[in-house]
Each structure stands twice: as C-alpha cells, then as structure tokens.
Amino acid sequence: DIQMTQSPSSLSASVGDRVTITCRASQSIGRFLNWYQQKPGKAPKVLIYAASSLQSGVPSTFSGSGSGTDFTLTISSVQPDDFATYYCQQSFGAPQMYTFGQGTKVDMK
C-alpha cells in the first residue's frame, strides 16, 4: 500500500502569509496527487489535481508542485477563508487504493 505523509500536522499563519504544506509518498506516484480543503462540519473540496492543475473556481493563490514522491501545496497569500484542514490524496493505481495523507490544519496566528 502507498502511504502518504504530510507535514507539518498543523501550522499557524497570519493573513497575507505564504504557507507551504508538504506531502510525501512512500513510493513514486508520478503526478497522481490531489489536494483537498476541508472546513469544520463541511465536506472536503478539491483544490488541485494531477499535482499542479488548479480546479475550476479555486483562487490562484493556491498552487501545487512536485512529482514522484515529494509534493507541495502553497498558498501564496493566506486569506481569512483559507483557515482549514488540507489533505493530500494519491490517485495512482487501483482506485480502491487511493489513500489520503493525515491532514494539515492551518489556523490563525
């Protein structure tokens, strides 16, 4: 099974800060990596698919990069609406094996 490890588990940021979250896969997954945002009491929402493709409607302050085993999600300038938990998910191989990272909570400093 492919394990996904995110870091950090949590971070504090101020509005306007640049924030970077990393996700590491236990084996190479090419660009088969998605990022989701989840707010308390709500369903997740896809931000980035295929490592760096921005989903329609997602602000351009979000970007993704990486391939192979190491990936990053960057928020170039954190806005009040961005305080949430972020998950990476690998979509390599059989669809029943798609696994999530453990999540990174971004809260207000």
Place this chain on the structure above:
Amino acid sequence: EVQLVQSGAEVKKPGQSLKISCKGSGYSFTSHLIGWARQMSGKGLEWMGLIDPEDSDTRYSPSFQGQVTISADASINTVYLQWGSLKASDTAMYYCALLAHSYVDTDVDPHKYYFLDVWGQGTAVTVSS
C-alpha cells in the same frame, strides 16, 4: 448542477444493521464512479471503496473489505453503504464522492488523472448502546 445528496443522520445500537444512501443528480449517473470515505471525530479522511454504477463493479480498500457493502441502484441514481452488524467503532461521518477525471497535457502525458470532484454533505452515524 451536479449534486450528491446523502441520507440523514443515524443513531443505532451495536449489532444492528444500517444502510445509508447517496443520490446523484445533474449528470449521467452511470458515467462516474462513486466512492465512500470515513471520517471519525477529529480525525482524517479514510478511503473505503467505490462502485461503478453502470455495472455495480465494487472495489474495497483492504481496511474495509468484509466490513461494509457498497451497492447501487442506477434506476434511482443512488449508491448505498451498508453494515450487517454495527460496532461502536463505526461511529463516524461518512461521505460519498464522485470520481472525475481530466487530462493535463495530452501532447506529452496520456494519463487520466482522477480526483474526487463532487462530495455529498455527509451522513453522521452514531453507534452506541
């Protein structure tokens, strides 16, 4: 608008059975795989498995194989998640999600990239004696 609408919250006792539902609308129901994810209170997302509503081909994550059953009724655009005998440890929020795909650069990259594009609102399941 593409939507997945899930059934309401459930409170059950250990050993009881349960079937929750996820109804799709606004798209061709048999054109997309639908999956389920579990989220225990204060914890992360766990991928459980998925179904192809066109032929009911179902696949489970090893962690959930034998623990739950995923099924579909394409005639009413609905996917189900069911338990035969609930345990307290099944207490969680359950989300259904539609698996979409996209190509990113067909000149150099022929792959289909799958992602969970539309999510249901979640169904809270509480199992307590």
